[in-house]
Amino acid sequence: MSNSRKQIAVVGGSFGGINAAYELHRRFGQKAEIVVVSKDRDFTFHPSLPWVILGWRDPRAVQIPIEAPLQRKGIRFVHGEVERLDPNQCEIATNSETFHYDAALIASGAELDYAAIPGLGPHSGHTHSTFTVEEAVRARDALARVMAQESGRIVVGAAPGASCIGPAYELVMMIDTALKRLKKRHRFSLTFLTPEPFIGHFGVGGIGASPRMVQDEFAERSIDTVINAQIVEAQPDRVVLHDGSEYLYDFSLVIPAFRGAAFVRSVAGLANPKGFVTVNRQMASENFPNIFAAGVAIAIPPPRPTPVPVAVPKTGHMTELMARAAARNLAAEFQGGSKVDGLTIPSSCIADAGDTSFYLAADPFLPPRNRVITKKGKWARYLKLMFEKYYLAQIRYDLPPLDFGW
Ligand SMILES: Cc1cc2nc3c(=O)[nH]c(=O)nc-3n(C[C@H](O)[C@H](O)[C@H](O)COP(=O)(O)OP(=O)(O)OC[C@H]3O[C@@H](n4cnc5c(N)ncnc54)[C@H](O)[C@@H]3O)c2cc1C
CATH class of the missing domain: 3.50.50.100 (FAD/NAD(P)-binding domain)
Structure with missing residues (x-):
């Protein structure tokens, strides 16, 4: 592998994208320029939103801006919507800029259908x-x-x-x-x-x-x-x-x-018919080996069909584990080292x-x-309240994943 500084693009600024970016930073250090693109400026701790609906939680308490914590690590933040991903040219175009990537990690969650x-x-x-x-x-x-x-x-x-x-x-x-x-x-x-x-x-x-x-x-x-x-x-x-x-x-x-993000749906061979990225157990795209994905953005088939379709949930905790595994495996592509199974995980x-x-x-x-x-x-x-505090601090300060002793 060449020694030039790698360009790594992470799409998504939530449980998946931020945890992946921190893990990539830990593994590459100065050997890569890591860019996080997110259409949202803030991380939202979604599990607290039902409390907001009941009026039991102040909405301002469940969000934090993500640019400053990323910048502190030297991770570039682009606030914008990815409109196009070209896996052949290795290019990502947002509504404000277009840039090249050596590897990309998709954690763009889902569109609400x-x-x-x-x-x-x-x-x-x-x-x-x-x-x-x-x-x-x-x-x-x-x-x-x-x-x-x-x-x-x-x-x-x-x-x-x-x-x-x-x-x-x-x-x-x-x-x-x-x-x-x-x-x-x-x-x-x-x-x-x-x-x-x-x-x-x-x-x-x-x-x-x-x-x-x-x-x-x-x-x-x-x-x-x-x-x-x-x-x-x-x-x-x-x-x-x-x-x-x-x-x-x-x-x-x-x-x-849910369905996958529009830019994912428009790339032939990247996703299933609903627009969720099809990945192998190392979280790499089945057809584009320099594209990894994690969290709600990936396809996980249901354990068995149901009379009315019900899709498999990807919880915040699972997303965090998948994102770290995907980042570790992405780094191993360039630096060598063992890869891990990102799909056999607890929840x-x-x-x-x-x-x-x-x-x-x-x-x-x-x-x-x-x-x-x-x-x-x-x-x-x-x-659960403690989880909220922990995850908000994790996004702010790059804390390790919660260990449930599994
Ligand atoms: C109400 C609610 C309650 C929940 N409760 C729990 C719970 O109790 N426990 C639990 O573990 N999980 C819970 N979850 C699930 C948890 O929130 C998700 O697992 C988690 O948000 C998934 O993270 P993600 O990074 O995969 O995607 P998301 O959180 O959906 O984030 C997607 C990111 O991608 C960005 N993005 C999307 N498209 C683009 C684009 N085209 N260009 C640029 N950026 C883009 C978005 O701005 C966002 O930053 C809950 C979810 C909800 C909604």
């Missing part, structure tokens, strides 16, 4: 969502208005093909808790519409006892649940399913399906339920597994 369902989404549709601070604040204000009423109907759910269904579970249980605190729960209906074949499936066929735990929880909370729900339309006052059934609402929040997740919470962990994240933990208790909520 609201357009797949008429009337879906907070921008040109009728339902709320929880993927950005702006969406969460808008949902918070609408929910507060409905909860101020004497009675109401609340529908929370996920579209067919959604992968990040966990926040919908959290929200419906947290709304239940908030209504009980107001002594109004008996005058509100709470309906949960999910494409999963059973409650607690989470896109991975369940995690240990999670289906039983969540089913019991929903029964105790009188949350009406529709499984295999195939949402086909959202109207201003109702969500319509494929079988013609309608669910009236005063407030609704529906998790959309830990905490779902807050308002008055209690659930800790779910699986190693590896897809079955069959060596180890599973499912626990319920208020303590997990404090752990």
Whole structure:
């Protein structure tokens, strides 16, 4: 390999992109110019957005700007949207500049596919969502208005093909808790519409006892649940399913399906039909060996098909581990050294339920597994709050990954 300074481009400034950039910096030092391109100037700790919707967390507390921490390490930050990636010329074009790369690492997450369902989404549709601070604040204000009423109907759910269904579970249980605190729960209906074949499936066929735990929880909370729900339309006052059934609402929040970023979708051979980068176990593109990918941007097939499509979630913790593995393997391409399997990784997740919470962990994240933990208790909520602080500090100061002792 040549000794010239390498140009490494990282697309994405979130869990995947920042952790990858720090790992690349550790491995290359001055031997590479590392550039992080992100269309967002801030890192958002998404797991706290459901708390923002309930009004339990200040939105300003869950975001930090990323330019200064990256600059401190000598990592260049480009604020812009990647519009084109040319794997043959090894070029990336943003809306402001075009640059060459020797290797690229894609951690661009996903686009929210609201357009797949008429009337879906907070921008040109009728339902709320929880993927950005702006969406969460808008949902918070609408929910507060409905909860101020004497009675109401609340529908929370996920579209067919959604992968990040966990926040919908959290929200419906947290709304239940908030209504009980107001002594109004008996005058509100709470309906949960999910494409999963059973409650607690989470896109991975369940995690240990999670289906039983969540089913019991929903029964105790009188949350009406529709499984295999195939949402086909959202109207201003109702969500319509494929079988013609309608669910009236005063407030609704529906998790959309994801698809890969437009610049990924437009490169032949880089991604699956939904636009998620197809990678080998070392996190390298199957067709372009100098392109690596991690996090929500990659394709992971479901463990088994479901009657209504449900996609595999890629949690923040998984994304962090994948990103570090991808960066390590990218560096090994140039510097030699062993490569690691970035897909056989554990996953830990905490779902807050308002008055209690659930800790779910699986190693590896897809079955069959060596180890599973499912626990319920208020303590997990404090752990989640600690995660928020830790991850924000990790982005700011390049802290090591959280070690759960797996
Ligand atoms: C409401 C909610 C709750 C969640 N709760 C949990 C939880 O409790 N526990 C957990 O582990 N995980 C949770 N997650 C999942 C976690 O947030 C994701 O796993 C994580 O955000 C994935 O990181 P990523 O870097 O792959 O992608 P993303 O976080 O989606 O980031 C993508 C990055 O790429 C950038 N980008 C995209 N397209 C372009 C482009 N064309 N040009 C330039 N930049 C681009 C974006 O600006 C962004 O910086 C939750 C997610 C949500 C939304």
